Amino acid sequence: MSRRTAPDQPAGSPPRTRPLRADAERNRQRIIAAAQEVFARRGLEVTLDDIAHHAGVGVGTVYRRFADREALIEAVFDNEIQRVVALAEQALAHENAWEGLVQFLTVSGADFAEDRGLREILLEGAHSQNRVAAAREHLTPAFSALIARAQQEGSLRNDIEATDLPLLQLMIGATAHHTRAVTPDLWQRYLTLVLDGLRTQRHGPSPLPHRALTQEEFDQAVPKTLPPRSMADRTGDR
Structure with a gap:
């Protein structure tokens, strides 16, 4: 007995995926x-x-x-990665190039500070490499355009390159990671310092939005012991 097909499904067509x-x-x-x-x-x-x-x-x-953790990671972070791409595009649409750049670094900085997984997948390249590569394909031109606009405006120093932005974000993200349990907003202090170093003109140092760590807080946030140095590192000191 031959298998019957549904009236609206052509013979030989692949079976339809049933909704959950x-x-x-x-x-x-x-x-x-x-x-x-x-x-x-x-x-x-x-x-x-x-x-x-x-x-x-x-x-x-x-x-x-x-099927596995990678599939779940992609399901979780697909929208989050696209949102970071959208943030860059919104910053590009800002009428003031410098303010657009600040807006992007501030909002994405908050995202990376609050979401360790997003920081790992997008800035550290952990897991789902195809997804990360696709996101970076979208972000790299946006970074280049953000930088070019601000440099043409004269507000951003001319020696900044597109590859500098993700590394700066990684630096700020690392600060957020180490100090989150002690003082979760500390990363804003260092973003302000970075922005002061990026801009070409300012009337004076920007007010820092957060105090520095006390020595006790620093000892809680930063490991007291460093990993052992390799023989190659020791040899390089000679």
Whole structure:
């Protein structure tokens, strides 16, 4: 007996993907929301068991919706990465080139400070390499345009290149990571210092939006022991 096809489906066409049942879709969204929270707080090295526990579902439910952690990472960060791209495009549309650049670095800085997973995937290149490469393909021209506009305006120093921006963001993100438990807004102090160093003209140093760490806070935020130096490092000192 031959298999019958649906009246509106041509013979030989691939089977249609059925939409998820309402309860299955609710579980999927619940898992994504839980993963967003866990990735933001703990980074991308968490396990699917961790995410299942936070979502209040069994790990088998997670695997039914997502084949592996990479699939879940892409589902979580696809919109977030596109939002960073949109921030750069909005900054380009700002009538004042310098203010547009400041707007982008400030808003994206807040995103990277609050979301460890986003910082790892976009600035450190952790996981989902194809997705990161695609995002950078969009961001690199935007960075170049932001810099060119501000330099043509005369507000940004002429020796800044497109590759400088993600490294500056990485520096600010590292500060946010190390000091988040001690004083989560400290990164704004260092962004202000960076911006003062980028601009060509200013009447004087900008007021810093946050005080410096006390020695006790510094000791809490910065590891007291450094990793052992390699033999090559020691040899290079001679």
